[in-house]
Amino acid sequence: MRVSSKAHYGLRMMTEFAKAYGRGPLSLAEVARVEHLPLAYLEQLAAPLRRGGLIEATRGAHGGYVLCHRPADITVLDVITLVEGEVAPVECVAHDYEAGCCVRETDCASRTLWQRLKQSVDAVLSGTTLAELVCERPPVSMFIPLEDVRDHSPSSHVHEAAHV
Secondary structure, three states: OOOOHHHHHHHHHHHHHHHOOOOOOEOHHHHHHHHOOOHHHHHHHHHHHHHOOOEEEEOOOOOEEEEOOOHHHOEHHHHHHHHHOOOOOOHHHOOOOOOOOOOOHHHOOOHHHHHHHHHHHHHHHHOOEHHHHHOOOOOHHHOOOHHHHHHHOHHHHHHHHHOO
16 A cells, blocks of 8 residues: 555645744745655645645745644644545545445455554544654654564564574
8 A cells, every 4th residue: 555646745745834834934836845846736735735724825925835723733634634535445444435335345354454454544644743743853652662663673583583
């Protein structure tokens, strides 16, 4: 599974707005320059974010965009949902899925897996804010507990094998 360029670029643009929060408007041209992204694409992504109430535009020589809310109040899920739509690995776990549309619905062996995956992805995305992404050192533990990282590192397996 891959994140779309719409979601990736939209989030990169919003992190630049979060970094500039409280310092006035930031132009899309500046975001494009800093992030090495196509300006025309950012212009397309700004429209749904503006309609969704996450950013607002200011016209003029010193115009640009600003966040409508504090970076701590905007989640990654908010951004992705506005630029991409709902995050759902398969159609049958999307919120707008109508029961009975799939003939395999009652005896699908993998549907519960996709439901669990969607819940996990939604939890991570809704539990991560723009403020956390732009802080100097985002807490790694918010994504993976440290003991899980140590348990799965190649060196821990070598170390365990040495004691056998």
